[in-house]
Amino acid sequence: MLRVEGLGKRYGRRWALRRASFEIRKGEAVGLLGANGAGKSTLIKCLLGLLRPSEGQVHLATEASYLPEQPQLPGALSPLAMLRFKCAARDWPREWAESALQASGLAQAAWERPLRQCSKGMQQRVLIAWTLCGPDSKLMLLDEPMSGLDALGRAEILSLFQQRKDSGSAILMCSHIVPDMVRLCDRVLLISGGLIREEIALSDHSLVEAEMLEERLVRWQ
């Protein structure tokens, strides 16, 4: 679904990302793990074309949806209006907006409430609905998707992403919450100083693996 070859981004003389190469196949979830400023968001933005790569190539063979890290949503609009806009822009059925909101777990009472009146957690669910809205099989690029959610909400959303993954979607997720990443992802790319240092396959999705990842992360800092 996604192939990245030698991707890099330079700001002046400083490389924020360098020689990133990896592949994500259908039904696969890949985690991007790194400290602040390691180059995770830069990588995702290069994939989407929000940042112009300084080197390398991106081959995207499917629909991609993006969940940015904490954007400010249009406060005057309702969640339903936002999702309906996405459906209208793509000529998708309007009902997909309702389905995505339903799937995100946002209470129906909040669907038509102005976003400025929604809590941070509710807004995060709207963003998740925004990402889910669309065809089942696609690539989802998630930048800190669990931000602002409580433990229960995180578990719900993780199982939702797991369902999407099982139905053929591919996921690239960057997060600071290592246990969440371990639960969902099949592989983790450890990124530090703009370079992908290690690619670690996860097998049993256990807390032991989470601890091992944290140790590796510390080692690369």
Place this chain on the structure above:
Amino acid sequence: MALMRFTFTEVFHHRAYQLMMLACLLLPWLMLVPMSLFLLDLGKVLADLLFTTEHMMLAGFVFFMALPLMARDIEQKVCHLLLSVPMSRSTYLLSRYLGMAAAMLPLTGLLLLSSAAAFVFVAYQWPDYTTLDLAWGVPLGEMLLLLPYLALLGALFLIVVLASGSSESMVFLFSVWLLSWSVPPVLEALMRPEVAAKMPHGLFVLVQALEYMLPDLSSARLSLDVAHAHWPAPEMLLAYACEHLSYAGIALILAMLRFERRDLA
């Protein structure tokens, strides 16, 4: 088109915009109070006040609604979401522009309707003191005053994609607005035969070129003419419309070119 509708809906649901619409309905009637102080010619004074109100409303819209919305889009990553739909950056800018331009129409329309009603009331109450031909003067004048603000909106888009944040955008937009109000009248004064005669030829050519190039966003002369029922020639009106629409178009095209190359970090 979807983003244009989305933009219009977003603006329309904004509390400040709804207050502006209410103000457009009420202000023409409230202006009857200061207007009653000028009993010599109620129509002209009313037209002057209405044009001033329209300037205030549209400038308020551009500075306090359009600018924060666009700056927020870029600073707070709303455009990341919208672009990920996906859509091209040019489509994004054009749709946002058209949506905001469309949002100016209800303000102008409401002001027009309310002022027409106020004027009919004035003409009915004090027919001897009312001379302005309302049928075409005020409505057309109001529509013409919209054009400079379409150009200013275009300038706003260019500034927002070049600037690093909302404060910088506000400063530059204010500068453009101020210069476009103040410089053209000065240049026009310099072009008068008695002044031009004392000017070196090279300087005169430069002033003349600047006068042709710089947009006069104030529309002060036009407002004054219309308010006094002196109609500019049709070719002047056409030139006026073309000038402002061209500035809007040029600014928007430059904004698109810049935005296509800009990193959205």
